[in-house]
Amino acid sequence: MAAPLHPAESGVKPVLVKRNPWKEICAASIGNALEFYDLLIYGYFAIVIAKLFFPAADETTSLLLSVGTFGISFIMRPLGAIILGSYADRAGRKASLTLSIMIMMVGTAMIAFAPTYSQIGIASPLLIIVARMLQGFSTGGEFGAATAFMVEHADAKRRGFFASWQLSTQGLATVLAAGISALLSYTLTDMQMESWGWRVAFCFGLLVGPVGLYIRSQIDETPEFKKILAVQPEKSPLREVLVHDRLNLVLAIGVVAGATAFNYVHKLYMPTYALKQLHIPATSSFLSAMVTGLVLMITAPIFGTLSDRYGRFRVLSVALLLVGLTSYPLFLALTQWPTVGTLLMVQALVGLLIAASLGPIPAMLSDIFPTRTRGTGLALSYNFSVTLFGGFAPLIVTWMIASTGSKLAPSFYVMGTALISIAAVWFLGRRMARRGSI
Template sequence: MNATTSASLAASRPNSWRVVVAASIGNALEWFDLVVYGFFAVLIARLFFPTGNDTVSLLLTLGTFGVSFFMRPLGAIVIGAYADRAGRKAALTLSILLMMSGTLIIAILPTYQTIGLAAPLILVAARLMQGFSAGGEFGSATAFLAEHEPGRRGFFASWQVASQGLTTLLAAGFGVVLTGKLSAGQMAAWGWRVPFFFGLLIGPVAWYIRTRLDETPEFLAAETTTTPLRDTLASQKLRLLIAMGVVVLGTVSTYLVLFMPTYGIKQLGLAPSVAFAAIALTGLIQMVFAPLVGHLSDRHGRTRIMLTSAVLLFVLIYPAFVYLVAHPSFGTLIVVQIVLGFLMTGYFGALPGLLSEIFPVQTRTTGMSLSYNIAVTIFGGFGPFIITWLIGATGSKVAPSFYMMFAAVLSLIALIAARRKLGFS
């Protein structure tokens, strides 16, 4: 890059913290709408899938949660390629409009008791719309954050993870307040809709902020391609495979956290407010700790930090669940969530920075969106469903740890490949 281009980039670079705040608010809202559905899965199961069997109803609800993830690779292709052609800002604005539409449908949708079979069918349609939107969100938001300060790519990209922690904290906060203050009848009648309406209130603000953002200097300085998807699939297959592999542990750990309120209520017999309070702590850890991890990854290398976290997760997750099942209390759940929160964030906090460096600017959003969403669809979206099935099939309440250990092995292999094949430290 010559001196003229460097000066142009410096002149066009907007205030970095304004970028972080704007991108994080919109990203947090996107994920809030998705997370709330998972947190209230037990109640939604009874309202929209009343089979007469609680386990079957829950599996149907979690299956619906997973079905939306089939749309994520499509969203990654369409919105990711759009971001590489038209810019990160345009893609971010489109994704939030789609997410708000899906959320509106869920917020006002009558239950099975009112409109019968149409209720779960419309619910699935709304979830598919949200899945399509989320498919383009991660790549667009991560590229947007990473490209404003390439010298501190890990730190700025980590705010994508921090904003998801804010999402978990907000959603869990709603869970604590609503389940603690409202009766079961009130929750079923209208209480579960409150978080979705909250998302709708914040949505227009987030959309307005995103429309006022400047495009990233790195994207403006690069030569764009009209065929980002074809270019990615033609010449970057190894990068796609490695990127998918490193995402596996990040997504499994994230959706295990998402599943923990359901696990605490159904498997450990804990009060809903207790389960949500423990999850809120995990969200707080992720929100505060992720930027520190991103900063450290800029100084000491991303794969080094991620390898350490992955090994610790593999070693500690089984004894953590054994301890939790043997002593199912609020205090025990808090301890396990603290350990899981720090180790998960230690891995996930460095992940966006690594992904943004695996792919070149011209195909960055397409590559990140595809690799992230394919991995999330296969291993994360159906994670709660797989975990519930594993518990039933094995008869063991520690079965969630088996899935986490499997994910850790896959990601460890991918991280080693990233170091040996792509030269990352």
């Protein structure tokens, strides 16, 4: 029989002590921002990387190879979710977070110092692929452990607020990645950027990485996991999730689909879209992504708080409906008025919609899975959805534009995934209501 959505942990009493979680939340948030910075910076330099590591007969093929490599890293995310998520449920959230940032630093170093195709030939793109796979593996375990860590340090009535810092710090990562990219593109010539400028962006994350590693080594394990550890951690959290919570897992994957597709198309792919399709200068396109990240960073905790007050399902349903309805008009506005001002206004609204649709999700997913398997459940549901609907989104929409000749094609991809999420939220809401969980 399937496990209840909010099972009482065997032999574990609820933690009733009043907490001041800010120290741990901030420490986890800084490391989380560094992880996602390293992930994002590759996407922002996709065009440069395409020229240096994936030369081809025409620019479109070269760019497809580059963004395809971005997607390849997402194949490793489910594996990272399985291994590092399970590790978080067996050894602790802190242990998993520390390991994930170490792996990310290795992958980033490989890209930062990789010889180009003109220097070592086919070995060059192979190095990039291996590095991206390491980064994907690391990020696969980051969401589950970081979200569980934030939620389990928080007061039960404010889980939406504290879990939303997972998305707020992703916004901070976007601000850093886009800001550094804009600065480099403004101050350097195209030749300087291709020669060494892009490496500076990767080295920034590499230099700051040890700071995040040190901070994570100093934080305390969560009170809830300490209680589990005192009894006995789940020996096979993966098996537990797949056997007892498989329907919840499938629905959770669907819940994340629309928001993550919107996120990757409108935030990560937009600098490339603005440069290649709208012919907006690189500096301005990076600034637009910076605006998106800034709005996301500020407003994600607001929507997390709203989910605490009005319910995760109500807030998320409205947000996903808006995502589905606005994607086409946003791309239409960009193609009709392809100016920097239009791009900045569109991306500000995008940041707000990402915060509204993703902000309540970490706490919602945390509510589905019990403490004993929360790290695994969170990691699997989020990363399988991101892999399926987000990681290959730049490749898919680049292909859609090339095949149809329509600059509006990406909006149809977003609308389709939004419908999947709305259906998943509806089914999950009914399921939880039947069990008295909401």
